[in-house]
Amino acid sequence: MITDPKSSKVRGVAKLNKKDARSETGLFLLEGPQGLKEAIARPELLVEVFVTAEAQERYQDLISNLDVPVQLVSESVMKVLSDTSTPQGTLAVCRQLDVSLDSVISAKPKLIALLANVRDPGNAGTVLRAADAAGADAVIFSQNSVDLYNTKLVRSTTGSIFHLPVVLGADLASTIASLKQADLQVFAATAGGDLITELDSVELRKPTVWMMGNEAWGFDDETLDLADRQVALPIYGRAESLNLATAASVCFYVTAMAQNS
Amino acid sequence: MITDPKSSKVRGVAKLNKKDARSETGLFLLEGPQGLKEAIARPELLVEVFVTAEAQERYQDLISNLDVPVQLVSESVMKVLSDTSTPQGTLAVCRQLDVSLDSVISAKPKLIALLANVRDPGNAGTVLRAADAAGADAVIFSQNSVDLYNTKLVRSTTGSIFHLPVVLGADLASTIASLKQADLQVFAATAGGDLITELDSVELRKPTVWMMGNEAWGFDDETLDLADRQVALPIYGRAESLNLATAASVCFYVTAMAQNS
Incomplete structure (x- = not known):
């Protein structure tokens, strides 16, 4: 479990809340189980998923269906990763889509x-x-x-x-x-x-x-x-x-x- | 001009951002010039209006049409009165309406x-x-x-x-x-x-x-x-x-x- 909100991994992911970091990496953040459920149908877009212990239990079926690395994080880490004051417990890193x-x-x-x-x-x-x-x-x-x-x-x-x-x-x-x-x-x-x-x-x-x-x-x-x-x-x-x-x-x-x- | 964000007047008005104070007084807050424009058509509901110097100049026509006390306040007072991080410069205290x-x-x-x-x-x-x-x-x-x-x-x-x-x-x-x-x-x-x-x-x-x-x-x-x-x-x-x-x-x-x- 990642518990250090100041670790470089956490800071790197949290940066994706900013446009510059998104443009540089071609990635973005998807918060909450509802979006994650939809993302499963587009597995090529999912990179990795962070969940709290509570969310892991609550959304067990959803999480166990994921084909990408799932990383357990503490509540305080999730607060840093999320841009909301009341995070929903799951946060996925996704690839940007490009359509002409x-x-x-x-x-x-x-x-x-x-x-x-x-x-x-x-x-x-x-x-x-x-x-x-x-x-x-x-x-x-x-x-x-x-x-x-x-x-x-x-x-x-x-x-x-x-x-x-x-x-x-x-x-x-x-x-x-x-x-x-x-x-x-x-x-x-x-x-x-x-x-x-x-x-x-x-x-x-x-x-x-x-x-x-x-x-x-x-x-x-x-x-x-x-x-x-x-x-x-x-x-x-x-x-x-x-x-x-x-x-x-x-x-x-x-x-x-x-x-x- | 009211410049002390901690004055009892300011604190009393700012309390109307809370439900309890609204229920007790039968009043509510209306932020911004757009709502204020509409409120003018219901003069029986307007109690008093607070404006910053900038807003007073910007919405001169609107403000000069008001038939209730208008009180100039500093930007820092407006920040306390308003519940937003970017106040729009006008804040009206209004009477609640009761319809059966x-x-x-x-x-x-x-x-x-x-x-x-x-x-x-x-x-x-x-x-x-x-x-x-x-x-x-x-x-x-x-x-x-x-x-x-x-x-x-x-x-x-x-x-x-x-x-x-x-x-x-x-x-x-x-x-x-x-x-x-x-x-x-x-x-x-x-x-x-x-x-x-x-x-x-x-x-x-x-x-x-x-x-x-x-x-x-x-x-x-x-x-x-x-x-x-x-x-x-x-x-x-x-x-x-x-x-x-x-x-x-x-x-x-x-x-x-x-x-x-």
Whole structure:
């Protein structure tokens, strides 16, 4: 059992909570049993797993199914490894996945989520989870969006990070051009747009990219101009807007329900 | 200008970040200019406002429109008053609102959100904001749900807390009985339920209560039995579920879009 929170091993792993160390190593951290369960289906991505004694007992079936080294650690070591104040007792080191836009497009996608300058890890992770639930074929992160491998982001996907291809560091202009070329329509979700309830079902069912903008300022004009259409959710009450993840979820589901009806 | 973070005034206001002090005084804290803007429309609820010099200049129009005492405070005092590490520079003390189930029912509601044992303040606040956007007529918090006046919850509503009636401390059995009596159908949002896409439009358009359960364990059987129907969102991809606030938003919008179509 590793009990020294200051050992070089522990410090090395804990560093993966920082973007620099993730970029250097090509690794990231996956906290908690829920994500770990999903990671088992992608054994090529798992490197090693750290567990506390309590978690080892509690998640016995899960842990015994792992095909990678499992290292017992003390509670105090887990606190150092985790970025949360209440660690869930398991922490996996995983390899980063790299997917190209070409491979996404060649799979003839019907629904794609495109995050344009989304900065909050919790928001981005929840959007990724919602995209997965809605059956999206891929998620694309633009340049200047939050790092996909941010520990909080990974946690808030609850395993969806392993379920669908994610394209990283996309240049918005060239990416959107390629998506349009492949006959996807690009909707920018924005308060000033055409109401989604006024689109006809033929349009709603077309292969669609939902582009979500920055939490605070939305889109710059240049990015808006890249979209085929600006689309808004109706506000039936008095809220000024929805938050990013809830707006994205409704957009994805309206499209998915139309495409699957 | 108040500059002493340890003054009794400052400590008294900062205490409102705790539930006990809120219950004792009937007051709560509203952080940030966005919520304050909404509060101005409900002047009977505002007691006093604290601002930093920077915020006073930045939100000049907003601050000069206030009809209550405005107190300048130093940055270090604002840090003590606020529960966040990066305060937004304005903090209002507000009176709690008290709404009865009877008054909600007598307004002939078409859409109500019912939070049954929802515990996370960020989730609950985001659900309230989504309910407002979807035009819900009221939100009901059950006994054992998170305190509506939790500072983080209030902040995550971004002002929606002032937009629609909220009933607190509801006993689930008697509340649901009253809602059914008033010809509202009660849907429990739960993964095992009937798919929302299989409900016909007549049913979708009926006056509806969406009951959302606890983030971790959903509903107990007793509560599920109170609902008219268990309803699920389809999962088109591989996610096990949506998070509470995104699931709630999709449910509210599917109903609102059907009722308004």
